[in-house]
Amino acid sequence: MKTLLAIAKPVSWTSLALIVVPPILFFTGSLSQAAMNQFLLAGTFIWFISASLWMRSE
Secondary structure, X not given: OHHHHHHHHHHHHHXXXXXXXXXXXXXXXXXXXXXXXXXHHHHHHHXXXXXXXXXXXX
8 A cells, every 4th residue: 555655646646747838838839829738637536546546545
């Protein structure tokens, strides 16, 4: 269980970066809207799965 927590926390924080960084890149013109939407969707799914694993134990 501790191994799962050790993996889930960094994964959830990394997935939050997938939710925050792509809109900034889109705003600057470095990323297309389609790519931004894909990153946001992936980051959301990953965050809900990984955060629920480690938040359940706290």
